[in-house]
Amino acid sequence: MEKLDAPVLVTRSSLPPLEEYVDMLKPIWDSAWLTNMGVYHEEFKEQLKRYLKLPSLELFVNGHMALELAIQAMELKGEVITTPFTFASTTHAIVRNGLTPVFCDINDRDYTIDADLIERLITDKTCAIVPVHVYGNVCDVEKIQKIADRHHLKVIYDAAHTFGEELDGRGVGQWGDVSMFSFHATKVFHSIEGGAVAFKEKNLKRRLYQLKNFGIMDSETVEYVGANGKMNEFQAAMGLCNLRHVDEAIAKRKKLAMRYRSRLEGIQGIRLCSEDPRVKYNYAYMPVVFDGYKAGRDEIFQALKEKNIHTRKYFYPCVNSYECYKGDFRPEDTPVADRISKQVLTLPLYEDLPVEIVDMVCDIIEETGC
Numbered sequence: 001m002e003k004l005d006a007p008v009l010v011t012r013s014s015l016p017p018l019e020e021y022v023d024m025l026k027p028i029w030d031s032a033w034l035t036n037m038g039v040y041h042e043e044f045k046e047q048l049k050r051y052l053k054l055p056s057l058e059l060f061v062n063g064h065m066a067l068e069l070a071i072q073a074m075e076l077k078g079e080v081i082t083t084p085f086t087f088a089s090t091t092h093a094i095v096r097n098g099l100t101p102v103f104c105d106i107n108d109r110d111y112t113i114d115a116d117l118i119e120r121l122i123t124d125k126t127c128a129i130v131p132v133h134v135y136g137n138v139c140d141v142e143k144i145q146k147i148a149d150r151h152h153l154k155v156i157y158d159a160a161h162t163f164g165e166e167l168d169g170r171g172v173g174q175w176g177d178v179s180m181f182s183f184h185a186t187k188v189f190h191s192i193e194g195g196a197v198a199f200k201e202k203n204l205k206r207r208l209y210q211l212k213n214f215g216i217m218d219s220e221t222v223e224y225v226g227a228n229g230k231m232n233e234f235q236a237a238m239g240l241c242n243l244r245h246v247d248e249a250i251a252k253r254k255k256l257a258m259r260y261r262s263r264l265e266g267i268q269g270i271r272l273c274s275e276d277p278r279v280k281y282n283y284a285y286m287p288v289v290f291d292g293y294k295a296g297r298d299e300i301f302q303a304l305k306e307k308n309i310h311t312r313k314y315f316y317p318c319v320n321s322y323e324c325y326k327g328d329f330r331p332e333d334t335p336v337a338d339r340i341s342k343q344v345l346t347l348p349l350y351e352d353l354p355v356e357i358v359d360m361v362c363d364i365i366e367e368t369g370c
């Protein structure tokens with residue numbers, strides 16, 4: 001098999017037709033209103049609420065600030081139960097709020113937090129649970145909510161990967177006290193950078209709004225120690241454009257994901273996440289676990305790389321093995337997460353990925369190993 005001339009990366013940003021975006025820029029020039037909750041910002045928020053089936057939403061400059069400020073808005077103290085099988089952002093947002101992460105292992109089925117293990121980690125210091133709908137796999141939201149209710153804990157979902165997903169026809173952001181969505185360029189849907197927080201409690205609206213604007217209440221009153229987390233008009237314009245095309249993008253991704261599935265499912269030593277019929281998926285990622293396959297994960301990674309196909313080891317290493325948290329946690333305490341992080345590879349998936357590349361990736365996987 002020949003090496004590809006142009007690299008294939010794990011993802012590639014979806015972009016609207018250029019004219020559509022350029023058309024959106026004219027009113028920004030006319031008004032000279034570039035940021036600080038402009039017209040597009042407000043319009044984007046309204047359209048997103050409808051699309052995501054959410055009653056309340058606040059926009060942010062990126063997903064990380066959205067999560068960090070959402071946690072700040074909850075005014076928590078103590079320990080937070082969370083997953084180590086995630087992107088750095090989830091744990092950093094907890095730690096940067098002065099809270100202590102307590103890592104709970106993941107389940108071996110869809111790699112979300114193992115809800116059966118949460119309760120044994122609860123202490124009198126526990127204040128919240130921060131689960132992650134990793135790869136767009138929806139956590140066991142009902143079980144998590146029951147635990148939270150029993151112990152009076154807040155539930156803050158990192159829903160960075162679940163844009164547009166539904167569970168039983170309800171927007172996934174309707175679960176928990178708050179949910180954070182990421183609109184980063186690498187996501188199914190993006191506003192270049194961007195993020196949002198869905199929330200239930202009415203008084204969070206004002207707090208979130210103020211926290212992303214330095215905590216300012218009015219021109220003479222600063223009520224909170226906030227940050228600058230505002231989404232600008234260029235981001236909102238990109239989001240508005242992309243929203244028109246996102247259904248089509250997801251449909252294209254679904255076809256490609258199904259192709260991967262039809263090629264890889266049933267091969268001994270290869271595991272794909274099973275799909276829950278209650279969930280409407282967005283096909284954000286294509287994670288594959290090599291567990292007892294004739295070639296190891298790193299060998300597959302290398303074989304693909306040699307052909308100019310660049311997969312990613314999302315999410316290796318687990319957060320509890322990070323250099324910056326050295327000595328604070330023991331990866332052995334979350335053995336499933338530790339093992340999966342060493343076996344998983346996320347394959348290229350984006351709306352305009354040629355199906356021939358999907359086949360090439362699968363051919364290489366099949367041909368690698370003795």
Ligand code: T4K
Pocket residue numbers: 009010011012013062063064065086087089090132158160161182183184185186193194195314
């Ligand atoms: N929580 C979770 C669970 C998350 O996964 C993330 C972000 C967050 C919270 C925080 O949300 P944000 O603050 O980011 O909104 C990427 C993304 O930067 C990050 O958003 C994402 N998760 C994470 C899983 O992936 P990297 O370091 O892998 O990105 P990078 O630059 O290596 O890009 C990956 C590939 O994407 C490239 O090989 C090509 C493609 N790409 C990249 C960029 C920047 C494009 O096609 N266009 C682009 O503009 O983190």
